[in-house]
Amino acid sequence: MRPAATPVRLRFRHVLLFLSFILWVAAPLGVAGWYLYTVAKDQYASHVGFAVRTEEAPSALGILGNLPDLSGSSSSDTDILYEFIGSQQMVRKINELHDLKAIYSAPEDPYFGLGDDTRIEALFNYWERMVNIFYDRSSSLIEVRVLAFDPDDAQAIAQAIFSESSAMINKLSAIARSDATRYAEEELVQAEKRLTAASQNLTAF
DSSP states (O other), X not given: OOOOOOOOOOOHHHHHHHXXXXXXXXXXXXXXXXXXXXXXXXXXXXXXXXXXXXXXXXOOOOSSSXXXXXXXXXXXXXXXXXXXXXXXXXXXXXXXXXXXXXXXXXXXXXXXXXXXXXXXXXXXXXXXXXXXXXXXXXXXXXXXXXXXXXXXXXXXXXXXXXXXXXXXXXXXXXHHHHHHHHHHHHHHHHHHHHHHHHHHHHHHO
């Protein structure tokens, strides 16, 4: 007959493991939950989406809100636009239209608020937190999600991003059309020279 198992006694390592769980798991979760539900301000999201159509493709469709076409640019313009939306240049333009410091300053919410540093570098870093860009390269679709503490502010910034993006694409399209026209004119001049030479050779023959 086997001897009865002795009861497990509480050892120091058990206490240490329990305290570690409290310190590294339970306490952080409790603090985070308390902050989110009692201190953090509510955030609202505004979405805007669009597609940049290629020259061969039919009219592009806005993926949210039946947005209009931006231009007849190629897919490479979509890559440029994607980088432009997440650039400091875009942050400067939006900050000129809407006071980002006034919109995102939240003294009662030090973690999710902008804070006192309003240099362009600080605004750019904060922009990357509050403005999320999703780019589907296979379909050339871009979706932008803007977060703000007020729904009207989120919608205004999203609309400003769309307007600036539209202006950028129109500018790229104008440059592309100008280049195409210049190349066509140069080709026409060369063709006229070849035609003149051929006509002279034919006359001489």
